[in-house]
Amino acid sequence: MMKAKNASSEGYFVLRGFSNWPHLEVVLFMVILTFYLMTLIGNLFIIILSYLDSNLHNPMYFFLSNLSFLDLCYTTSSIPQFLVNLWGPEKTISYAGCMIQLYFSLALGTTECILLVVMSYDRYVAVCRPLHYTVLMHPRFCHLLAVASWVSGFTNSALHSSFIFWVPLCGHHQVDHFFCEVPALLQLSCVNTHANELTLMVTSSIFVLIPLILILSSYGAIAQAVLRMQSTTGLQKVFGTCGAHLMVVSLFFIPAMCIYLLPSSGNSQDQGKFIALFYTVVTPSLNPLIYTLRNKDVREAVKRLMGWEWEV
Structure with a gap:
């Protein structure tokens, strides 16, 4: 009888x-390369501007810089490999490369879920507790929240990656996806993966549904505070910052729920590829535009950086 082999014995996968x-x-290839370059330029712009301009040294832009760095890492964990596979006839990735890609994409995606909750809490405190904002959002506490977000993401990924590492793939190499993702790799297994799927469902609920509920709760409280405001300028500023954040939340959480929480169907694999393409390529490139396009603080920071602040 032929002995079942794991893909690691051959040392590679084929990303279909x-x-x-x-x-x-x-x-x-052309579309994804364009969006990837937009992601690199836009997110690097936010990070550099937030670092150079002292007026942006506040919790909101500290967390936004974290989000930008996160998006840079997230897209870079999978898109360069995908571009190489699109351009050439070879569509392979080494077993080690696949496991590394799996670990970092899952870790960074989970971290973003937590970080978006932290950013919504920052906006809640700014709008609903403005007099206590500097006390509640102390720099040391902000750094602690950021570290907790990253640690949570990488710990959750370690759990899933270790489970996938020990799943026998029985010599199957054809991954029906453009990057190494948990559901796609589980389809290669020749043993019952119910425990893995259940673990994925539970942790996805914890790191997707609970953060989404917390974010919506924060913005429910913000909406109540906004309705009590009398200042038109204050209303515009709140809607500007909070509206941008809600748009980013929608672009991230809706595709994530479609991939990890909705039941699979016959055509779901092809649909899942396009949904994954959206949140790995499009969303990270749009985040800088959403946060900066109508942001007065950013426009003024750019003017100061370029030496235009005294121009009429």
Whole structure:
């Protein structure tokens, strides 16, 4: 009888990606490369500007810089490999590379869920407890919240990655996705993966649904405070900062719930690829635009940095 082999014994996986639509691959390469460059430029812009301008040394831009760095790492964990696979005939990734990609993409995605909760809490304190803001959002506490977000994400990823590492794949190499993701790798197993799927569902509920509930609760309280405001200027500023954050939350959580929480269907794999493409490529490139396009603080910081502050 032939002995079942794990993919690690062969040392590679084949990422099928969008090979079912070969005529789309050149178009996808150009589109994804454009969005990836937008992600790099936009998020680096936020990080550098927040560091150089002392007026942006506050909790909001500290967390926004964390989000930008997170998005840079998240897209870089999978997109360069995907671009190489789209451009050339070879669509392989080493077993070690796949496990590293799996670990970091899951860790960074989970970290973003927690970080978005932290950012919503920051906006809640700024709007609902303005007199206590500097006390409640002390720099040391902000750094602690940021560290907790990163540690939570990487700890959760270590749990899943260790489970995947020990799942026998029985010599299967064809991953029906464009990057190494937990659901796609579980499909390669020749043993019952119910325990892995249950663990994924539980942790996804903890790190997706609970953060979403907390975010919506924060903005429910903010909405009540806004309705009591008399100042038009105050209303515009609140809607500007909080509206941007809610848009980012929607762009991140809706695709994540579609992938990890909705039941699978016959056509879900192809749909899942396009949804994953959206939250790994499009969302990180839009975040800098959403936060800075109508942001007065950022426009003024750019003017100061460029030496335009005295121009009429």
